[in-house]
Amino acid sequence: MKKNRCSKWLVSLILCFPFLFILPIKGVASNSGFYVTPVIPENQLENTVDYFNIGVPAAMNQTLEVVIVNESTEPKSVRLTLLDGMTTKDGTISYDKEHTYDDSQRYRLSKIAKLEQNEATVEPNSSATVKIQLKYDISDFYGTILGAVNVSEKEPDNTQVGVNNSFAYNIPIKIRVAEEGKENRLNYKGLTLNSEKTKQTLDLTFQNPEPTILRKLNLSFTVYKKDKPAESLWSSEMKEVELAPNSLFSPELSLTDSKLKAGKYVLKIVAKSDVIDSSWESDFTLSTSEKQGMNGGVEILSESNQWWLIISVAILVLGGAGYVFYKKKS
Structure with a gap:
């Protein structure tokens, strides 16, 4: 019975050992005082x-x-x-x-x-x-x-590095x-398609050009194929948005999991609040090379994590061999 418990403990240690290297270490702050x-x-x-x-x-x-x-x-x-x-x-x-x-x-x-x-x-x-x-x-x-x-x-x-x-x-x-401004406006400045190895986003820019706070602004976003506005291919929304006076608002819309194919598209934006009721449209194009760079947002095997995989496999193999040797000796 004791030997079985020892064997189970050894197997658990071998399986968990590789993860000790990749778990983050995080400092916990005490009360400020x-x-x-x-x-x-x-x-x-x-x-x-x-x-x-x-x-x-x-x-x-x-x-x-x-x-x-x-x-x-x-x-x-x-x-x-x-x-x-x-x-x-x-x-x-x-x-x-x-x-x-x-x-x-x-x-x-x-x-x-x-x-x-x-x-x-x-x-x-x-x-x-x-x-x-x-x-x-x-x-x-x-x-x-x-x-x-x-x-x-x-x-x-004497603060430790990283803490x-x-x-x-x-x-x-x-x-x-003087007095609160009465005019409320929201300007749409345009979008930029940002394509990286593991993600793809539409980077938008809005402007609140007035010295007033815009509150409870709801934004809806819809993507459709150019010349086919009736077929919505992707949508998203932001609710209860607040904009500071005379400020820029630059949300990022992720298309990583959108399943959009290469082609020409239109982004339709609708903005509504008690004082705002506006809509805009922007054209953008997804090229074949940009879509080939996408893999659903998951980095399958980068150079940085290849080494961790090799080390983990090596530890598991050595640990397994040690366990087999231990069983034979027992």
Whole structure:
């Protein structure tokens, strides 16, 4: 009985051993020990407490404050950065400075605001207040400027490579200048066919040219053979999309599993919300070479994973031989 248990354990070890080399190692972060909260000013437009939503005149001159609270027993060093509102590929509003800005965006939070300090150290069980100065003359502009202040924990000097336990907070800052813009528009800029070895996508570009947030936008996409609009060959949709003011929206539509053959096609786009009702069409062509480069999105045998396959087979063969030898000796 003991010998059988030993044999089963040895077989399980041999079968699982190759996978030990390919399982990812992931660091798990602990509690941050600090949090950030905005000091709500008198010109807050709505009854919100977790972000700034203020109305200002064209000649703005105001100071905003955020409080960094350290609840831990060790000092916390943080870095502060002003970010601009942008629209992600998934159709959500986020904040960053490393993205493509739209030409219609005349004013950015990172340009019209200034941090009193870019770094701060908060002592244990205490708090620190950091000021953001808004002092700028804005001309011929009615609408919203969207951004955020990012507060991120500085990593210790002894942090291991590949392990990131730092925390970050974004406090959104929504500035309405003069009054909210009344016009809502969505422009379609076109598509690019992006063909790679294991995937094929239609990269689209939309533009929100107005200083207003577009909300609850539903997009539907349909592909049909050119001159055969009644026969839908592929379709997809995106619901509840939000676009930041004066931003670009660049979704990627995957055609990897579409089963489309080489030929000429048309992509039909329909965009609808409470304030948007538009549609567009774009032609694109799939060539024979592009379709031959597709294999359903699965990399069958690349040079990088050939070695893993060889090593795994070798380990299994050696392990099997060892097991047979062990059985004979027993």
